[in-house]
Structures are given as C-alpha cells and as structure tokens.
Amino acid sequence: MTNFKKYISTYFTKRITVVVLLSVTLLGGCQTHPRGLDLTPTPRTLVYSYIIANGMARGRIMRGAVSHEQLIALAKIDRQALLSILIAQRYPSHRNFHLAEDAVIAYLAAIES
Structure with missing residues (x-):
C-alpha cells in the first residue's frame, strides 16, 4: 500500500509541477512585449x-x-x-x-x- 501512495503522490506532484510551469510560461509570454505609455501630444x-x-x-x-x-x-x-x-x-x-x-x-x- 505504501508503494501505491508513493506512486499517487509522485504522479500528482509531477502533474502539478507541469501545470504550474506551463501556466508560468504562458503568463510570462504575456509580459514579453510591454506596450508602455504613449505620451505624444495630441x-x-x-x-x-x-x-x-x-x-x-x-x-x-x-x-x-x-x-x-x-x-x-x-x-x-x-x-x-x-x-x-x-x-x-x-x-x-x-x-x-x-x-x-x-x-x-x-x-x-x-x-x-
């Protein structure tokens, strides 16, 4: 039974790690091209x-x-x-x-x- 718990724990840990890394990568892509504030007079x-x-x-x-x-x-x-x-x-x-x-x-x- 302990091997099963260890397998489940490792399985979910790997899945959570992959999801977190994927999320950070996708959200990081949103910040790669800052638009900035346009201060040209109109x-x-x-x-x-x-x-x-x-x-x-x-x-x-x-x-x-x-x-x-x-x-x-x-x-x-x-x-x-x-x-x-x-x-x-x-x-x-x-x-x-x-x-x-x-x-x-x-x-x-x-x-x-």
Whole structure:
C-alpha cells in the first residue's frame, strides 16, 4: 500500500509541477512585449493643457499678483500658445505638436515667474 501512495503522490506532484510551469510560461509570454505609455501630444491634450494654464493665469491675475508689465507678457505668451495649438490642430505634424507643446510649457513658466 505504501508503494501505491508513493506512486499517487509522485504522479500528482509531477502533474502539478507541469501545470504550474506551463501556466508560468504562458503568463510570462504575456509580459514579453510591454506596450508602455504613449505620451505624444495630441490636439486634445494640448487644448486641455492650455485651458488649465489659462485658468492658472486667471487665478494669478485675480489675486493681484501680476504687474502691468507681467500682464502684457502673459497676454503675449498666451496668444502664442493658443496660436501654436491651433496650428498644430489644423496642420498636424510632429514638428507642430512639438512647437505647441513648447509654447504651453513656456506659458506655464511665465505664469509661475
């Protein structure tokens, strides 16, 4: 009887080992090609970023934390950012998206300074 128990134990141990190894192999195959996160700007993300930056500028102006010269500079850079985004929407290209993204970043920097 002990040989039978030993046979059953060995049989199930081998089967479980095979199932576990097969499962790990199959699940490991799912992880071989990570997709990653795509962070390229799109017209929608650029417009959304501009709207947020515009709200930040409005808040700073409403607090009275902006001098007349700073207000004029903010208005100029605001217009440049908006124009860059509209150009990227109308003529989508990697270069135009990059220029629009840089304009929004410059707008944010102007708001913070």
